Amino acid sequence: MPPRRVGGQPLHPIYALTGGTYVYGSYPDIDGLFQEQAAELDRKRRDATLHKIQQLVHDKVMYAPIWELAFLNGVGPRVQGSGLGLISGHAYSASYEEVTLKGK
Numbered sequence: 001m002p003p004r005r006v007g008g009q010p011l012h013p014i015y016a017l018t019g020g021t022y023v024y025g026s027y028p029d030i031d032g033l034f035q036e037q038a039a040e041l042d043r044k045r046r047d048a049t050l051h052k053i054q055q056l057v058h059d060k061v062m063y064a065p066i067w068e069l070a071f072l073n074g075v076g077p078r079v080q081g082s083g084l085g086l087i088s089g090h091a092y093s094a095s096y097e098e099v100t101l102k103g104k
Contacts, residue, residue, distance in 0.1 A: 016057050030056050078102055 017034055018026040030053055037049035075082040080102045086094035093099065 016053070027056070027060065 015022050016026070016030060017023065018031050020026075033049055033053045033056070037046045037053070040046040040049060075084070078101050080100040081098075083094035083099045084092075086098055
């Protein structure tokens, strides 16, 4: 099921509701409002309820995205020096200017 939209922005229950995949703690009032909007047939009332939910999530700062680095680096047979580790503490290959290729 695709996420509900509030003002063009998706509201992801997996981040904000009890039982959501990435939820660590939740609020009963938000859970109740989500159930209320799910049963609401009037589009304007549902939209207003979703706006309330979004405002509560924002006010309570429930969502803090965390960026997970995916260390996508590759070394092939044509590369003379990979560039990995040339910059200490840098997770990726050094700048492309530093990468050299083997001769043919």
